[in-house]
Amino acid sequence: MKCAEILLPLPLQETFTYQVPEDLADKLRVGVRVIVPFGKKKYYSGVVVRVFDSPDMEFGYVLKSILYVIDERPIVSEIQLSLWRWISSYYIANIGDVMNIALPSLFKISSETYITVNPDFLGEVDGFDDRVYNLLDALNENKKLTIKQVESIIDVNNVYKFIQSLVSSGVVDFVEEIKNPYRPKYEDVVEINEPFRNDTAMNELFNSLEKRSYRQMEFMLAYFKCAGAQSDQFPSIPLKLIQNEVKCDRAIANALVKKNVITISKRKVDRIEKSDASDCIDNLQLTDAQSLALEEIKTGMVDKNVILLHGVTSSGKTEIYFKLIEEAVKNKKQVLLLLPDIALTTQIVARTVNYFGHRVGVLHSKFNHNEKVEIWNSVLDNNADFDEGCNIIVGTRSSIFLPFNNLGLIIVDDEHDYSYKQNEFSPRYNARDCAVYLAGLYNSKVVLGSATPSIESYYNAKNNKYGLVTLKERYGGLTTPEIRVVDMKDEKRFDRIKADNYSVELIDAIQAALDAKRQVLVFQNRRGFSLRLECEVCGWVPTCMNCDVSLIYHKVFNQMRCHYCGYHTEIPGACPRCHSTNLVMKGFGTEKVEEDLQTLFPDAVIKRMDLDTTRRKNAFNEIISEFTSGKIDILVGTQMITKGLDFENILLVAVVNADTLLYYPDFRAFERAFQELTQVSGRAGRKKDRGKVIIQTFSPYHSAIVYTVDNDYEKMYYSQIIERQAHKYPPLYRLINVKVKHKDPAVVNEASKVFASLLRQELGDRVLGPEYGSIPRVNNVYIKDIMIKIERNKNFAALKSKFVDIYTAFLMKPQYKGVMLVIDVDPY
């Protein structure tokens, strides 16, 4: 008996075994989708992960059969499946959940299985009972019936088995009217019919049309205008293009169809716009520094699979990527260029498309479902023929799931960016780390690029796991911008402040930039919680005794607490530093900054770029293009403006309040503050001359700021390594976070305590908590955190597998049935 193991897009860890009917056997391959019955009355499309032979009664029960094979070619490869398995095991997630996020949602077809009368059925067979005749009657009336309908018409125990027997005796047939939700897009195209495909006939036609049907002649003229200088004299032209040209209705075209001059037919079109630029025409010249870095990367790749390219902002990392991509494509290898949230990096997408033309496919997180299917198919096409489809994919984190079969190079740009981590639902994966694993499966190379590498990646480079290539020089010989730190304590004391939050120095610098007809970028971090205590006089912010994080005000407890170690303290009556009683809850965002600046600079054009102003699909691009064309003088924004943007005319970058970055309650706060301040500074003075940066802060001597000003990544790195070692954080320790959730706080308390103590029996004091997080209740569900810290050098896999055992056993306990455990490995 032939069997197949099927993976279903359900939150389950197992796969399911089905029988393969003989007529489907040769269509069935690993990686194709099939429709299978599941549970009582449901049908799902699943992916075949294994095909094997088995003795008939091996399973002790009759296996259900596969109903239908959807794909003619596998849509996922063995390598994709290995990646899914790895993600499932590394991130402790159900394999079905991995499948669910990996496949475009339109691939998860919903089906209605119908039966009809078999056209070869002669109408009379001996030995059938009334049920069959009832069914045939019903089919006579309705032509087709769903399985559910059959069930309601006749009374049988197992309708599926019953129908199956009728199918095998040739009475009825399955008709798969599968609602394949993917709809190809068609357009009408105009073609010139054969008799008119020569100059003589065409001239005659024009003469006659000119006299009798002027509009039709205009239509033909428009056709030739659209055809332009194409090599084919009579190409097929989209009807819409012609109609745009002459502004005529369909009747004119129909008249020409009637005269047999043209034919209008439907043609399938790509939703994804392709650039017409031809291959690699750009004659990009690398600078000496860039060429050297490129050589070092290539040499490094001889014995390292991953190279970290640490290049200062505007050093031309993109240009180095292009050279690497070019070479891979020449060797007929596919390339994946991963970008952080792509909306934020449209410039690099445009540059890649300009450079590599039709070879580039873009996978945008905002793409609609059909577009996602098309990009998937385009990679499959490319697998079959390297000159078809796309071999360079530029995309956000989910592009690691595309069905490459020949991936030669993965580049992760701004590898430090936390948008690579998906932390909203399971699997909570980091696309950068998955990319490294994926490259291993293909035996291909990875380049991680950043001006501010993550501590994790730099650690790997320092420990010789990754190669390290450094690029210290900006393109064009420019130096990184001059950074001025403005001490807001002093400014307040000496009354050099306007509108509460802006130093006179900042205001003067903005004015100077505006006078010089240059642009200004103003950064205001919104991530800080609004409920943060701060001393009005000296800027003191309460921080945790044990961790480098600020305390969060907890309404429920009326306390300040540390998110990580559980340290907590009462709200002080006065500032411990300056004894002022002027303690306030702080937090002000971009909107306020925009408003304030408009009052201070009434003539300037000021726009804001944050989540609120970029929700519409094209809003982001509109702001970027307005800024590029110089229509905006001052752009105020959140993290969005720190990422990857390349504008020539920015003279000044202002950070209104760096303190919200510094005192964010996370062990990565320091690292991130350095990264964000360095990145936003990197937007200034990229082309013309050296830029200027002003950072306003109450903590001018905070080392994250000092290292930013000195542009000293190494110092930042080593200071953090010491901290992380001391407080047991990555990269020296690995973290697993468990959120225990339930509607009833008593249940959460009990369950989390029990779970933590079970863990402690095996893992000892690596287990911290349970502890309430900063938001103890979300949607009326109470959440407690348990954090597990595992030494990097200890056998992580072995300890993790102990964790998984305890976790699985805990899930089986009936008394905690309603308790939800959310696992996050390598949490961000």
Ligand code: ADP
């Ligand atoms: P990074 O990605 O390192 O921040 P970019 O690749 O965006 O830097 O380069 C910064 C700017 O310098 C871009 O506008 C880019 O076009 C330009 N540039 C860098 N290298 C070159 C080069 N070799 N030739 C021409 N322009 C370059």
Ligand code: ZN
């Ligand atoms: Zn104070």
Ligand code: ZN
């Ligand atoms: Zn703490």
